[in-house]
Amino acid sequence: MVRSYAGRRVVDDVSLAVMPGQVTCLLGPSGCGKSTTLRCIAGVDMQDSGEIYLDGELICDTVFRVPPERRSIGLMFQDFALFPHLTVADNVAFGLSGSRAEKRARVAQLLDRVDMAAHIDAHPHELSGGEQQRVALARALAPGPKVMLMDEPFSGLDNRLRDGIRDETLEILKEEGAAVLLVTHEPEEAMRMADEIALMRDGQVVQRGAPYNVYNAPADKAAAAFFSDINVIPGVVHGALTDTPFGQFLAPGVPDGTAVEIVIRPQHLKIDFDREGRGPLPTAKDGVAARGVVQRARFMGKESLVEFRMDHDLSILKATVPNVFLPKPGTAMWLTIRRDRCFVYPEGGVRGWTGG
Ligand SMILES: Nc1ncnc2c1ncn2[C@@H]1O[C@H](COP(=O)(O)OP(=O)(O)OP(=O)(O)O)[C@@H](O)[C@H]1O
Numbered sequence: 001m002v003r004s005y006a007g008r009r010v011v012d013d014v015s016l017a018v019m020p021g022q023v024t025c026l027l028g029p030s031g032c033g034k035s036t037t038l039r040c041i042a043g044v045d046m047q048d049s050g051e052i053y054l055d056g057e058l059i060c061d062t063v064f065r066v067p068p069e070r071r072s073i074g075l076m077f078q079d080f081a082l083f084p085h086l087t088v089a090d091n092v093a094f095g096l097s098g099s100r101a102e103k104r105a106r107v108a109q110l111l112d113r114v115d116m117a118a119h120i121d122a123h124p125h126e127l128s129g130g131e132q133q134r135v136a137l138a139r140a141l142a143p144g145p146k147v148m149l150m151d152e153p154f155s156g157l158d159n160r161l162r163d164g165i166r167d168e169t170l171e172i173l174k175e176e177g178a179a180v181l182l183v184t185h186e187p188e189e190a191m192r193m194a195d196e197i198a199l200m201r202d203g204q205v206v207q208r209g210a211p212y213n214v215y216n217a218p219a220d221k222a223a224a225a226f227f228s229d230i231n232v233i234p235g236v237v238h239g240a241l242t243d244t245p246f247g248q249f250l251a252p253g254v255p256d257g258t259a260v261e262i263v264i265r266p267q268h269l270k271i272d273f274d275r276e277g278r279g280p281l282p283t284a285k286d287g288v289a290a291r292g293v294v295q296r297a298r299f300m301g302k303e304s305l306v307e308f309r310m311d312h313d314l315s316i317l318k319a320t321v322p323n324v325f326l327p328k329p330g331t332a333m334w335l336t337i338r339r340d341r342c343f344v345y346p347e348g349g350v351r352g353w354t355g356g
């Protein structure tokens with residue numbers, strides 16, 4: 001699917017498939033084209049080329065077009081605005097057809113499910129943000145859509161409320177068996193909610209996979225950096241090996257002279273103490289230790305972040321450790337890199353080789 005605005009391909013050949021009962025998260029930075037993708041699927045915007053199918057049936061190409069309200073697609077957007085003049089019950093019943101009794105039964109069932117039965121006659125302004133969000137979910141689910149499109153639906157909620165509502169929402173969505181496409185720019189939210197993550201950048205899906213795989217085998221440096229802070233150690237390949245102050249890294253099949261970047265997350269650096277100018281002995285798993293001096297150390301809540309200035313090139317490397325670890329600035333320490341947790345990419349390139 002392609003969608004351009006003023007000649008710019010905002011959605012650039014995106015192809016997605018979402019399965020019933022599964023949550024796919026469209027994850028990416030602001031402006032990468034997530035909402036536009038969703039709007040085209042919903043039918044409130046229209047792609048310039050490409051087709052959209054539901055249950056194997058074409059619902060939209062550039063000629064044929066099922067109107068949004070007949071697509072069996074539920075929508076929930078960030079500003080999910082309930083109708084202010086309608087009660088909770090009437091809001092949920094809004095998109096329902098059938099007899100009064102049928103509608104009433106479905107409304108009661110859903111309000112019960114989202115734990116809002118007690119508020120059935122309330123108006124939206126009498127509800128908290130979290131309560132309104134639950135009513136909005138019930139409203140979107142009421143007609144039993146085959147697909148639910150959710151665009152940052154939790155971003156208006158405060159942190160503590162959000163976690164609970166996310167988990168609850170996920171459970172209800174799974175029960176209802178809808179195929180869910182959820183847009184977010186928060187990696188934590190995607191990791192928490194998704195069966196599959198589609199990582200989007202500049203209008204393209206750059207990687208798809210289970211959260212574990214996307215996190216642990218990022219397609220390129222930017223994909224790695226999207227999920228956490230990263231450290232980058234430069235090197236040049238000679239004879240299928242990259243020499244670094246942290247020892248040699250395998251680079252099978254990479255031509256001699258190729259500049260590479262070894263990428264490692266701060267939690268996968270290991271810190272060791274200085275033993276009269278020496279560090280720990282090299283091991284196959286962690287390679288060679290390199291010395292650095294603590295620049296600063298900060299307590300972040302569940303972990304501590306320590307920044308080192310490395311002796312060999314004066315670069316800064318960041319390491320996180322669980323709990324409280326706050327060495328004094330100026331302290332010399334030794335760092336090693338977990339071989340199984342680093343990624344090797346060609347410098348400036350977009351395709352990676354695996355780590356090690
Ligand atoms: N109707 C429009 N007319 C012109 N440009 C648009 C229109 N809608 C979106 N854009 C542009 O398309 C790009 C992608 O927008 P989109 O809303 O899809 O991003 P997004 O990934 O949802 O970002 P965010 O996380 O900030 O919501 C942006 O650069 C935006 O300015």
Ligand SMILES: [Mg+2]
Nearest residue numbers: 034035036151
């Ligand atoms: Mg958006």
